[in-house]
Amino acid sequence: MPLTERFTTLLKNHGLKKTPARLRVLEILTKSSQAIAYSEIEHQMKAVADRVTLYRLLISFEEQGLIHKTFDHQGTAKYALCQANCDIHTHHDEHVHFNCTQCNGTFCLDTVILPAISLPKGYSASSYQFAITGICKNCRG
Amino acid sequence: MPLTERFTTLLKNHGLKKTPARLRVLEILTKSSQAIAYSEIEHQMKAVADRVTLYRLLISFEEQGLIHKTFDHQGTAKYALCQANCDIHTHHDEHVHFNCTQCNGTFCLDTVILPAISLPKGYSASSYQFAITGICKNCRG
C-alpha cells in the first residue's frame, strides 16, 4: 500500500482530518529510524505549516495514539510513530528507549523485554518509562 | 550534627565554596520529601539569589554529585539530593522515580530493585532511568 494511502486511512481511523501538514509529519516520522525532536521535525517540514500548528498537530497525534513522546537524557521531547495499534484510550507501545550521548539519537527498542517491577505499598502504576543512556550502535568506533 | 554544619562539610568535600544561596538550596532539598522542580526551588528561595545563579548552582551541584536530576512524565526537570556517596566522577544513586499524575509529585524510590536489562547488540549502556507514572500514596482516596 502506498504511503499516502496508508496515512489517509490512519488519519481517518483516528478521527483526524487529512491536511498537508499532517501528511508531511507522518511522512517524516515514517522515514526516520529514530524518535525525533520538535526542532528536527520543524526543520524537515520546510515551512509547510506554522510552528503553532506543528505543536497542536503533535498533541493531537499523541492523544489519538498515532505517535508517542519520550524525553531523552537531556530532557528534550522526542516523537516517534506508534508501532502497535494505539488509540485515544490506550497506548500499547511501552518499550525501552535508548539515548545516545554522542549523537543525541533516541531509539525505540521494541525487542527488549521490560521486566516486572514491584512497587512499594500505596503507589499504583499506570505506565512505565524505561530509558537507557549510552553509546548507540552507529556511534561505536 | 546540625544542618548548617553538615552542609558546610558537604560543600567542602565536593570542592564548592560555602555561599548563602547554596546553603539555602541544600536546606530546601533536605527538607523536601520529593524531588522538586526549578520553579519550586526558586519560589522557596525567596530572592536569596538571582535566577541565573540558581541555574548555575544546580549545574555545579549535579556535576559534583550533591544532587541528581530527573525528568518527570511531563518533561519537567526535578532535583533531589543524592543519598549515596556520589562524587564528580560517578553517581551511585540509580533508583526508580515515581511520577504522580494527580499532584505532579516526583518520588525517589530507593527501595525498589532495578532488574537487569539485556540490550541488543551494538548498544552499550552507561546509565539507566526507570520512571513509573501513576497515583502516589498521598493522592489515593
Place this chain on the structure above:
DNA sequence: GTTGCAAATGCAACAATATTGCATTTACGT
C-alpha cells in the same frame, strides 16, 4: 588580619520551547 585570586554572583541580553486567543480557512459529511 591582610592579601590575592579563583570562584561565585548579578545583570542584561538572548535563545529555545511551548501555550493561548482569536480571526480565517479548510476538510468533509450531508
Place this chain on the structure above:
DNA sequence: ACGTAAATGCAATATTGTTGCATTTGCAAC
C-alpha cells in the same frame, strides 16, 4: 454545493535555560 466543526495562521505571552561580562566574595596562603 453547502454548512459546520476542525484545523490553521498570526500575534502575543510564558517558561525554561544559556551566555558574556563586570563585580563581588570565599578562602587559602602568608
